[in-house]
Amino acid sequence: MTRVESSPAAAENRSGTTPVEVVIVTGLSGAGRSTAARVLEDLGYYVADNLPPELIGRMVELGQGTEPPTRKFAMVMDVRSRFFTGNLSAVTEHLRSAGLRTRILFLEASDDVLIRRYGFARRRHPLQSESADGTLTAGIAAERARLSTVKTAADLVIDTTALSIHQLHRKLEEAYGGDAPSALQLTIQSFGFKYGVPLDADMVLDLRFLPNPHWVPELREQTGQDAAVSEYVLSRPGAQDYLSTCRHLVDLTTEGYRQEGKRYMTVAVGCTGGKHRSVAVAEELGDLLGAGAKNGSGDVIRVVHRDLGRE
Structure with missing residues (x-):
């Protein structure tokens, strides 16, 4: 049986602080468990895959030792886990009784x-070899039968038959995202082209059309x-128009990103070198978008300078 009564999390919960959350993610193989795990991870949950029930309490205790303490945990369980050999109701009841x-x-x-x-994934079903005729259909039927009681005990059942990945994403955010399900992490990064374009860039802005302050002694x-x-760069002809256009493009793109999950x-x-023009514009764009704090959409915006100081 999972032991959590003496954990720091339980003591804190009884004292009236924010409760620790544990989400058990399970269901049919191929129904979207991996997608759900990624969404929950993005929402701030610490995700563990097929963790034995006996270690749930220990995982929570370790999470309370981090800084800041981890208060949201998600465990992905499939039919192969020892989780399904025991009593799910007893495990969840024990966790809830501990706060x-x-x-x-x-x-x-x-x-x-x-x-x-x-068929698309070209993977073998986990119960396919255990079925009488070894077919995928038989493996799915066996899993559905084995998980029937688990489904009955579930707090939320999502049928992904007609859902796209983005629709599933939104459903999970609505259920587990709290007050800011659509928050987006936006990084504005200055760089020098001579050192290479950042590999993780979703949008690249080129400021080399502006006069280079390097040539001003x-x-x-x-x-x-x-x-x-900054004053020199932002006062050059075309600079403000370009900055306004960039802000509009970023606003349009971030809204689309939120809609797509x-x-x-x-x-x-x-x-050119990531020292003058790109730094000045990145700082200004960050100020316009509300860097350093959440903006009106709940987004978190930060400005970083990759190549500043390399010259």
């Missing part, structure tokens, strides 16, 4: 959709973070 907010998410889909997904040793350089975006702002 942990425990919920079960069950994912399912129709047989024909599961068969089609396995009194500005050469300064950077785009200095007021004199994407949670991370990197805007790379480049000039």
